[in-house]
Amino acid sequence: MTAATAGVAGPPRRSFWRRSLNARTAYTFMLPALLVMAVITFYPLVYQIWMSFTDYGLRNLKATSPAPNYVGINNYIRILDNNIVIPNFDFLRVLTFNLFWAFTNVIIHVVLGVAIALLLNVKGLRFRRLYRAVYILPVVIPPIIVATVWRNMFDPQYGAINQLINSTVGVLFKLPPFTLDWLNKPDAVFSVYPLVLPLAYFALLAANTWLGWPLNSVVATGALQSIPADLYEAAEMDGAGAWMKFRVVTLPHLRPAMLPYAIYGFVITFNLFYLSYFMSGGGPFGQTELLVTTAYRLVNEQHLYGVAAAFAVFQFFILLALTLVTNKLGKATASYDA
Amino acid sequence: MITPNALTTSNPAAAVPTVAAGTRHKGELSLRRQILYQILLLAIAVTVLFPIAWVVSMSLDTTNARPTGLNLIPANPSFDAYRTVIAQPTQNPVSFVQLALNSLLLAAMISILSVTIGVLAAYAFSRMHFHGREFLMLAILAVLMLPAIATLAPLYVMLNKVVVGGFNLRDSLIGVALAVLAGQLPFAIWNMKGYLDTIPRELEEAATMDGASRLQAFIRIILPLSTPVIAVTAFFGFIAGWTEFYFSWQFLDHEQNFTLAMALNGMVGQYAGSTPWSSFAAFSILVALPVSVVYLFLQRYIISGLTIGGVKG
Numbered sequence: 001m002t003a004a005t006a007g008v009a010g011p012p013r014r015s016f017w018r019r020s021l022n023a024r025t026a027y028t029f030m031l032p033a034l035l036v037m038a039v040i041t042f043y044p045l046v047y048q049i050w051m052s053f054t055d056y057g058l059r060n061l062k063a064t065s066p067a068p069n070y071v072g073i074n075n076y077i078r079i080l081d082n083n084i085v086i087p088n089f090d091f092l093r094v095l096t097f098n099l100f101w102a103f104t105n106v107i108i109h110v111v112l113g114v115a116i117a118l119l120l121n122v123k124g125l126r127f128r129r130l131y132r133a134v135y136i137l138p139v140v141i142p143p144i145i146v147a148t149v150w151r152n153m154f155d156p157q158y159g160a161i162n163q164l165i166n167s168t169v170g171v172l173f174k175l176p177p178f179t180l181d182w183l184n185k186p187d188a189v190f191s192v193y194p195l196v197l198p199l200a201y202f203a204l205l206a207a208n209t210w211l212g213w214p215l216n217s218v219v220a221t222g223a224l225q226s227i228p229a230d231l232y233e234a235a236e237m238d239g240a241g242a243w244m245k246f247r248v249v250t251l252p253h254l255r256p257a258m259l260p261y262a263i264y265g266f267v268i269t270f271n272l273f274y275l276s277y278f279m280s281g282g283g284p285f286g287q288t289e290l291l292v293t294t295a296y297r298l299v300n301e302q303h304l305y306g307v308a309a310a311f312a313v314f315q316f317f318i319l320l321a322l323t324l325v326t327n328k329l330g331k332a333t334a335s336y337d338a
Numbered sequence: 339m340i341t342p343n344a345l346t347t348s349n350p351a352a353a354v355p356t357v358a359a360g361t362r363h364k365g366e367l368s369l370r371r372q373i374l375y376q377i378l379l380l381a382i383a384v385t386v387l388f389p390i391a392w393v394v395s396m397s398l399d400t401t402n403a404r405p406t407g408l409n410l411i412p413a414n415p416s417f418d419a420y421r422t423v424i425a426q427p428t429q430n431p432v433s434f435v436q437l438a439l440n441s442l443l444l445a446a447m448i449s450i451l452s453v454t455i456g457v458l459a460a461y462a463f464s465r466m467h468f469h470g471r472e473f474l475m476l477a478i479l480a481v482l483m484l485p486a487i488a489t490l491a492p493l494y495v496m497l498n499k500v501v502v503g504g505f506n507l508r509d510s511l512i513g514v515a516l517a518v519l520a521g522q523l524p525f526a527i528w529n530m531k532g533y534l535d536t537i538p539r540e541l542e543e544a545a546t547m548d549g550a551s552r553l554q555a556f557i558r559i560i561l562p563l564s565t566p567v568i569a570v571t572a573f574f575g576f577i578a579g580w581t582e583f584y585f586s587w588q589f590l591d592h593e594q595n596f597t598l599a600m601a602l603n604g605m606v607g608q609y610a611g612s613t614p615w616s617s618f619a620a621f622s623i624l625v626a627l628p629v630s631v632v633y634l635f636l637q638r639y640i641i642s643g644l645t646i647g648g649v650k651g
Contacts (some may be wrong), residue, residue: 013404024467026466026476027462028457029458029461029462029470029556030458030459032457033456034474036519037481039479040493040516040517041523043480043518044492045481045489045492045620048489048491063501064496103641112435116382118574120379123367127374127376131379131382133381134387135383135386136634136637137386140387140416140630141626141630142581144583144599145581146389148602148606149393149622152618160389163407163408164388164408166407182643200597207368210385219641274583278603295485296588298491299491299588305491305494309492312488315484315485316484320483
């Protein structure tokens, strides 16, 4: 037990670490977390795998009710066959939309975040701190509030978006009242199966852009301020213009801070429940449904617990693949300049 | 990262001119550029502030149940909408105070449990070597990647089977807190471990040389030094509970257990028919304000933690 890490600690630390090598101390510190996570995190995940091979439903809920029947991989087949009662469900379309949703959001967040951070970092700019204080506001508002407020902003009659259009463009050109139903307009703007983008997607994108760029801007600002000024001076002496300085000095210093954050943002956006659930309700025709909202409806509306378990297993592997791919991409692009 | 210091110290450097022939002083903007940038930054500020201004003005404007036109400055502002939602926020006979207390209880349970349990585990991961350490860290990372909803089905059916007398664990705030904790605890451990890794080991070494036990060194040296990360982690746990929606909505049957976030759902979109929009606005502000204000105060710690984590990958 005590020899587990003999190789790690160097000689001067030995007396200290020998006492701590006692694995019992470590497990004492770990015990509460291990117990709690074993019961409410890891056991449910394993239990879920078993559930995914059964027809677990409403009638199996009570402690006294009969055990569910074993159905093999039937639940997995039902999901891939789009046969899970949820109207308009299409696994490939939902997955494609989900990926596209996360990807477009992160690109916009990072580009806007970096651009605005660069703008705020210009030397001699006035009111810099005031702008920074204002721009942080979307970060501090809970996402569920952002989602519900933006839902009502896109209301065709009473929402602020259409009213803003009416009171500016509408008044200017004497147009009839503009009552576009952003979130429910049935015909898609772009539709090449499996990627279908209804107008609601762009409304969601607008709301999430408002929500997402400021934190990227803060992270970019931190990275920008850590760039030594003499690097720019050296580049200038070599005759570099603004664009060249950006490419040679700024960009390589931004990348190590922005890339892990972009990957983190990708996973967060991929699993973003509130906007899709509250703003568009997954509509129209389930076209803005994400994997997380589908998983929620399987439990909350359909009570198909077995199918929901199988769906969660799919989610796990999709996220695992995404994490591996993004980490690979991250490493590949990081070593490019290093 | 964005401390006032960083800003003021950059100014003297900028004020030292390195004059090249024919160019203006470094660190000064031409008036035209200054104006151009100010217009751009103002326009961005307007887009950031517009939704907030809209909600605030709507919450103060109680002349209409529905806003018929864009009106960012209400004619006769009043706090009537706030009084209305505090008296009775929804059709259900649950008071605002009851909803707020439930949300507070949920938030406090998640916050306290995730930090107290989490900081011990984070310390063990950061400082000790034990059998299964790497495996457990990987397991926690794997859980972090999963959305909380991924364990909705098993937690629902499992907690539903814990019935003591007339008490069903699933249909209680404790049950919801446990479900949220399942996802929050791995985050808390990971977040705090990252910070503990940056505290020099020599400090504890000195203490144990002087005869302190491992636990004493942890309590007297590590805990005080990690106050910022503990505060931030506790706050994230609090937000997770305060704004929790999907577990509560799925688990809770009885109105006396309902939370603010659940009531909010009844005021949106298709359900909004019976709620005046000023009430919705006032309610949103009342839910957001406590966490938003605290977030603004903790901002510096949250963001520096984020950038440290970001750089370290």
